[in-house]
Amino acid sequence: MAKNITLFTFKQGTGVAAATPLNYDNFRGGRNRTEGAFRLIDVNGLTLSPPVLNIVEFSDIKFGQNAARKLQKLSALSIKYTAISHVWNPSPEVENQMNAMSDKDLFGVEFDPPHGGTGLRLVNLSWIGLDQMAHAAQMKGSKYIWLDLCCIDQPDRKDNEMKFQISMMADIYRYANNVIVMVGGAGCVQHTDQVSPWMERAWTLQEAILNRKTFVCVLWPNLKRKVTYNSKGSSVVWTFQPVIAAKLAPKISSGDVCCLVSLKDLLDMADVDASLLKPPGCPEISVLDGMTLKAGNAPRLALRTAFLNSPLAIKYTGVWRSMFMRTSTKSIDVVYSIMGIFNLVIDPFKKNHDPSFMFNDLARKTGATPGIGAWGWLTIGGVTGSDIPLDGTSVIIPQFPHDEAKIAATTNQAPEMNFGGRWEWVGHHVDHSPFYITSPGSYSTSNNINFMTHSQPHIINATMIPVNYKPIVKSSRPVLTGGRKGVTRKVSMLKLMNYWGLCVHSGDLAESWSRPGSIQAVFVGKVGDMSTAVEVAKPRYDYTGWMYFLFFKYSRSEKKWQIVANGAWQPPTGWKLPVTRRSIFNVGNHAQTQLKKWSADDNLWVDQRYQIFRHSYGVEPLRGWLSDHPKERKIKWFGSKGSIPPMASDLVWRNFEFNYDLLKNVVPLMNKINQNDDDSDEEDHQNEAYIEKEENAPLDDLLKQGHIHHLRVLSCIVDESRIPRTSTTPTPYKILQQGSMPMTYSYGDWPRAVHIKLVKCNVEGLMIPNPWNNSEPVLKYQVRILFGYRVMYVQMRHKGKSDQRFYNMYCVPYRAPGQSGPVRNRNSLISPQYPNYGPGSYQLPVAY
Numbered sequence: 001m002a003k004n005i006t007l008f009t010f011k012q013g014t015g016v017a018a019a020t021p022l023n024y025d026n027f028r029g030g031r032n033r034t035e036g037a038f039r040l041i042d043v044n045g046l047t048l049s050p051p052v053l054n055i056v057e058f059s060d061i062k063f064g065q066n067a068a069r070k071l072q073k074l075s076a077l078s079i080k081y082t083a084i085s086h087v088w089n090p091s092p093e094v095e096n097q098m099n100a101m102s103d104k105d106l107f108g109v110e111f112d113p114p115h116g117g118t119g120l121r122l123v124n125l126s127w128i129g130l131d132q133m134a135h136a137a138q139m140k141g142s143k144y145i146w147l148d149l150c151c152i153d154q155p156d157r158k159d160n161e162m163k164f165q166i167s168m169m170a171d172i173y174r175y176a177n178n179v180i181v182m183v184g185g186a187g188c189v190q191h192t193d194q195v196s197p198w199m200e201r202a203w204t205l206q207e208a209i210l211n212r213k214t215f216v217c218v219l220w221p222n223l224k225r226k227v228t229y230n231s232k233g234s235s236v237v238w239t240f241q242p243v244i245a246a247k248l249a250p251k252i253s254s255g256d257v258c259c260l261v262s263l264k265d266l267l268d269m270a271d272v273d274a275s276l277l278k279p280p281g282c283p284e285i286s287v288l289d290g291m292t293l294k295a296g297n298a299p300r301l302a303l304r305t306a307f308l309n310s311p312l313a314i315k316y317t318g319v320w321r322s323m324f325m326r327t328s329t330k331s332i333d334v335v336y337s338i339m340g341i342f343n344l345v346i347d348p349f350k351k352n353h354d355p356s357f358m359f360n361d362l363a364r365k366t367g368a369t370p371g372i373g374a375w376g377w378l379t380i381g382g383v384t385g386s387d388i389p390l391d392g393t394s395v396i397i398p399q400f401p402h403d404e405a406k407i408a409a410t411t412n413q414a415p416e417m418n419f420g421g422r423w424e425w426v427g428h429h430v431d432h433s434p435f436y437i438t439s440p441g442s443y444s445t446s447n448n449i450n451f452m453t454h455s456q457p458h459i460i461n462a463t464m465i466p467v468n469y470k471p472i473v474k475s476s477r478p479v480l481t482g483g484r485k486g487v488t489r490k491v492s493m494l495k496l497m498n499y500w501g502l503c504v505h506s507g508d509l510a511e512s513w514s515r516p517g518s519i520q521a522v523f524v525g526k527v528g529d530m531s532t533a534v535e536v537a538k539p540r541y542d543y544t545g546w547m548y549f550l551f552f553k554y555s556r557s558e559k560k561w562q563i564v565a566n567g568a569w570q571p572p573t574g575w576k577l578p579v580t581r582r583s584i585f586n587v588g589n590h591a592q593t594q595l596k597k598w599s600a601d602d603n604l605w606v607d608q609r610y611q612i613f614r615h616s617y618g619v620e621p622l623r624g625w626l627s628d629h630p631k632e633r634k635i636k637w638f639g640s641k642g643s644i645p646p647m648a649s650d651l652v653w654r655n656f657e658f659n660y661d662l663l664k665n666v667v668p669l670m671n672k673i674n675q676n677d678d679d680s681d682e683e684d685h686q687n688e689a690y691i692e693k694e695e696n697a698p699l700d701d702l703l704k705q706g707h708i709h710h711l712r713v714l715s716c717i718v719d720e721s722r723i724p725r726t727s728t729t730p731t732p733y734k735i736l737q738q739g740s741m742p743m744t745y746s747y748g749d750w751p752r753a754v755h756i757k758l759v760k761c762n763v764e765g766l767m768i769p770n771p772w773n774n775s776e777p778v779l780k781y782q783v784r785i786l787f788g789y790r791v792m793y794v795q796m797r798h799k800g801k802s803d804q805r806f807y808n809m810y811c812v813p814y815r816a817p818g819q820s821g822p823v824r825n826r827n828s829l830i831s832p833q834y835p836n837y838g839p840g841s842y843q844l845p846v847a848y
Contacts, residue, residue, distance in 0.1 A: 002070065002077055003060045007033055009045075010053040012127050013104055021108040021122055022053075024153040034059040036164025038067065038172070039151040040081050040144035046134035047245075051127050053150065063164035071168075071175040081144035082137035083176035085207035085214075088123050088149075088329070090185035091196040091291075097249035098187045101126055111154035120155055128247045129188040132258055133180065135246040136217050139260065142177045149186060170206055170340015178213040181263060183287050188249045189258050191219045192266070193283040199290040199299045200414070202328035202337040205319070208263060209307050210340065216266050216287075217243070219252060220259040224282055229272060238265045267304055270297075271535050298432050298481075299325050305534050306341075313439035314530045316342070316366075316376040324380050324401060325427045327414060331355040331402035335362055342366055359400040360391055360456070367451035367458075368805040374451055375437035375525050375548070378566075382431035383527050383548045384479050385489045385506025385567035389417060393589045394456060395562055396550070401426045429487060432480040434536040435543050435568075437525035446603060447579050448525040449550075453809040457588030459793075461600050462524075464583045466517035467551070469495040471503065471510040479504075480539055489567065496521060499575045504543070505551075505567025512553050512564035519564065520597075521549040523577060527568055543568050547577070552585075559593035561585060579603075586811050590742045594813040598790040607788040609645045615815070616641045617738065617792065619783050620712040620824060621656045635714060635735070638785040645787040653782040653797075710740040711783065713794055713812045714824055737822040739812030741794050790814070 008027035013020075024030030033039075038061035045052035061070045074081070090098065098106065108122035137145050152165045173179055183198045184190035198204050208214060220240045227238040240259035248258060270285040290299050302325065305318025319341050328334050335358040339345065344365050367374035380398055381388045389399040401415035415426045440446030450461040472493040479489050492510060494503040503509070513519055529544040530536060546568040553564045584607065585597040601607045618637035636654045639645060646652075715738045786793040796808040815821065 002058050002074060002079060004056050004058045004079075005029075006042075007039065007055045007057040010055070012050040012052070013107070021110045022125075022150065023110040023120075023155065025155070030055075030153065033057060033153060033161075034062065035157075035159045035161045036062040036168075038062065038071070038168070040079075040146055041130075041150055043134045043137050043143055043145060046127075046130045046145075047138070051131060053130070055150065056144065063167040067168045068171040068175070071171050074175070075177060079144065080142045080177040081146050082133075082140060082142040083173045083179045083207070083211070084133055084145055084147045084182060084186065085173075085179055085198075085204055086147075086182040086186040087196070087198050087201050087204065088185070089197065090124075090187050091183075091190055091194065091198075093190045093194040093196075094184035094187045097190070097251055098124060098126055100250045101128065109149045109154060112156050123149065124187065125149060126187045126249075128249055129182065129186050132189055132217060132243065132246045133182065133186070136180050136215075136243045136258075136260055137178075139241070139243055140178045140180070140213075140215070145180075146172055146176065147186065166336050167345055169203075169336075170210060173207050174210045174340070176211055178215065179207060179211045180260070181208070181214065181216040183216055183218065189217050189219050190287065191256070191283060192285050192287045194287060195289065195291050196287045197291050199288050199303065200325070200327050202323070202326045202334040204337075205303070205306065205322055205326060206337055206341050208303065209315075209319075212309070214263040215260040216263050217258065217260055218266075218287065219248075219256045220261070221255055221283070222257045223255070225257075225259065227269070227282055229269075236268070238269055264307070267300065267307070270300060271304070298427055298430065301432070301536055302430075305530065305536065308534055311439060311533065312371060313373075313375070313528070314436055314533055316372060317379065317436040317530070318534075320376045320380050321430050324398075324430050325415070328402070331400075332358055334402055335359050335400075338362070342369070342372055344369070355402060356391065356400040360394055360397055361454070363394075363397045364451065364454040364456060364458070365806065368454045371439075373437075373440075373525075374449060378449075378524055378550070379431065379437055379548065381429055381506070382433060382479055382481070382489075383435045383437065383543060383546070383568045384433075384504040385565070386429075386431075387419065387487065387506045388426070388429055389419075390563065394458065394587075395560075396458060396587055427481070429481055432536075433539045434529050434531040434534075435527050435539070436530055437548055438528035440525065447523065447577055449522060450603060452584075452605065453804070454806050455809045457586050457591035457810075459584065459586060459809060459811060460522075461582060461584050461603060461605075462522045463577060463579065463581055464552075464585070464597065465496050465521040465523070465578065465581070467494070467496070467513060467519040467521055468516040470513045471495075473510050474502075477504065477541065494521075494569055496569065497575070497578065499572045501570045501572050501575070503549075503567055503569045504541075505565045507551065507563070507565030507567075509551055509565040509567075512551075518553060520552045520554075521569075522552055524548045524550055543570075546570050552587075554596050560591060561587050561596075592739065592791070592811045592813055594816070595790060598788070605648075606786050606793050607790070608648060609787040609789050611789075612644055613639050613641050615715040615717055617785060617787075618714045618716070619654070619656075619785070619794070620714055622711055622779075622781075636783075639787060641716075641718060648786065651784050651786060653784045655780070655782055657778055657780045710742060711794065711796060711810075712740045712824065713738040713785070713792060715815060715821075733825075734823050735825040736815070736820065737824050738792075738815060739794075739810075739821075741796070741808070741810035741812070 008029035010022055020026065024033060034057060038058045040056045042054040042056055045054040061067050105127050106124055108124050110120040110122060113121045133145055133147070153161050156162065181198065182189065184194070184196045190196065222242070225240045225242065227240070229236045229238065238261065240261045243258040243260060246258040266285060266288060270288050288300050289297060299322065302318050302322035306315055306322050308315045308318070319338055323334060323338050326334060328337070332355045335355060339362055344362065363374070363377050366372045366377070377398060378386070380386060386398070391397045391399050399417065401417050416423045417426050419429060437448070440448045447463060452459045452461055473490060474493060475491045476488045477491055479487055481487050489504050489506055490509070492503045492505065493500055494509070509519070525548055527543050527546040527548055548568050549566065550563055551565040552561045554561050582600040582603055583597040584600045586592050599607065616637055617639040618635045620635050638654070714735050716733055716735050718733045781796055781798055783794065783796050786795065790813060792812045792814065794810045794812055
């Protein structure tokens with residue numbers, strides 16, 4: 001049996017005054033709860049008179065301790081639970097019903113306010129709603145229910161409770177016996193012809209689609225429990241199952257009963273065209289359309305797409321479309337609410353990152369994951385061209401639509417973005433058509449675009465076709481997007497590899513073309529039609545079989561790529577994709593600037609160098625910060641002059657570590673963090689001279705710099721066998737900086753305000769935990785170099801991490817003839833070292 005205890009019991013009040021709010025701190029068992037542990041509510045207690053809320057804790061089921069496997073096994077142990085999906089803010093009808101209830105029937109749950117407010121807030125629950133959930137769960141064979149309001153300790157106790165709970169929430173819904181949707185909120189059930197915000201909320205997306213046995217609890221006419229729909233000579237019967245013995249709110253008419261209906265059936269009913277014959281007396285199905293009137297049926301149809309089990313390419317397209325139109329009181333939850341759908345876990349400690357960073361991180365991880373890919377988020381705005389603004393640090397990932405500062409004063413505001421100087425609801429620009437990028441089938445033979453790792457700047461392996469003739473703009477045409485407002489796309493004639501074809505696109509394709517090859521068409525994937533698998537809006541034009549491209553232009557002055565257009569191109573008869581013309585290129589902030597692109601060996605991974613080395617190549621460790629770290633740093637060499645580069649199968653990781661003592665510096669650190677930043681507009685310092693002095697620079701200057709640390713790649717003109725004559729004379733051999741990999745430290749368990757100031761908008765790097773948590777003051781990480789024909793691929797990972805998709809990887813070109821770089825051993829001494837560090841290791845005893 002799974003280890004569990006009854007943590008505490010919360011009883012219905014007996015007086016006329018409102019009950020004491022539910023707060024774990026009000027109970028001895030609640031105060032002693034295990035942080036992040038899985039908890040359930042015993043159904044039997046809720047059906048008693050008066051009802052009792054028994055919180056049962058499973059202390060051995062928590063994030064990081066095989067929680068998914070243990071949750072999956074609960075059913076076999078006769079511990080079946082129903083997970084409840086709901087919205088925290090009740091719908092108008094549920095709010096009216098709760099206002100009619102007596103104080104005895106109501107109680108509040110205390111939670112932290114959003115957007116950094118002070119004091120605890122209350123969200124109201126009712127014993128009537130809990131009774132309805134309990135009887136519905138019993139009817140479906142469950143002995144327990146999981147309701148986040150009660151099963152998670154809501155107020156922040158400065159521990160990992162909320163972080164761990166969020167990280168396993170997807171598995172809680174995935175492995176539940178079933179899911180029951182309280183569509184108007186947990187207060188009580190509501191009618192189907194009344195509006196509800198459930199369809200628009202972030203968390204309800206994964207709650208609706210992770211478990212195939214998902215039911216909606218609604219009020220429905222008792223005489224219409226079986227609804228027959230006739231269409232095109234066939235009939236469908238939709239069944240509403242009454243929840244026997246469930247209590248009803250005071251205002252409910254005697255002809256309505258609490259019923260369960262499958263979410264799929266309710267979606268089907270909502271999709272039925274109003275002009276077709278419906279059974280007389282049936283209510284409308286408005287409860288799944290959300291409360292954003294301008295949205296129309298777009299959110300519901302996007303959910304229908306995400307609801308599919310297969311093909312996964314269609315499902316994931318629907319997930320991204322649906323997510324983009326959803327809202328949350330906390331912007332970060334929009335990202336966390338879908339990571340479980342992709343079976344990806346974002347490190348719980350990174351929740352304190354800026355929401356835009358987290359969205360970017362999830363997009364990069366999905367792009368690097370076989371079977372998911374980047375085409376879902378690349379085409380949120382449609383295969384005929386997306387006009388959704390791009391993230392400035394990525395230049396390829398869409399901008400996150402939820403601006404934390406913009407929505408701070410509101411709750412669950414419909415997401416808006418700036419489109420051409422006008423702020424508009426993003427749904428007007430989210431694709432509403434049946435077209436998507438098809439799955440490439442076998443990943444190893446895929447011709448689609450490939451993000452080689454989740455790192456930023458992006459390292460992309462793709463088919464690139466030069467645009468050698470200026471495109472000819474012909475006209476424009478409308479495209480289907482969400483809501484009631486259409487957008488248009490340009491129509492141009494585009495010539496690729498001597499074949500002219502029609503291209504429907506967004507962006508300035510003809511205007512950006514300056515010379516043959518100035519624009520590169522990057523193939524993303526082939527367009528498919530999902531209308532055979534799911535009910536979607538009918539388009540005016542058919543793009544099935546077209547090719548979706550991103551059109552990149554390289555700026556010679558800025559030495560970087562940017563997207564100037566994107567859209568679908570109609571290949572003429574006989575045209576074939578040049579599958580052997582694969583290239584690798586670098587995109588985003590801090591991308592290398594020496595090479596535009598270089599040839600790839602295959603469609604999946606890096607290219608391989610076979611020529612002997614002309615120099616020796618090594619890595620200098622990361623430097624410490626705010627600590628009395630050792631001044632001696634060991635350079636570890638990965639390639640020796642005159643030798644043959646190691647093959648991919650022979651690559652080894654070199655171990656690095658350094659000690660830090662943040663506790664020793666915690667007082668001055670906190671003093672600096674709490675200072676007012678009066679120089680926020682001061683120009684950032686990015687040059688090498690400033691970086692050399694970074695360890696002694698003011699903290700605020702370091703933060704504004706954008707990155708604090710560099711993992712430096714070094715080269716030397718000597719081979720490993722030639723060592724200095726003595727350890728007390730300056731070395732005659734220059735060690736040059738070949739390139740540097742910008743890294744930042746993530747401060748894992750620091751308070752939110754401190755964390756945001758330290759790492760907002762930076763790329764991810766090594767994680768330093770809070771020193772007050774008795775963590776060992778040693779950072780351990782591993783590095784290796786993959787030697788390509790034109791560049792070196794430097795990989796860094798946390799020690800012990802094995803998934804190569806999530807290594808930090810950076811491109812460092814080899815030094816061109818006549819090219820130099822900063823000398824890393826100027827005024828330094830070198831002494832030989834002989835431990836087993838690989839080809840050779842040298843120690844630099846003098847600080848530089």
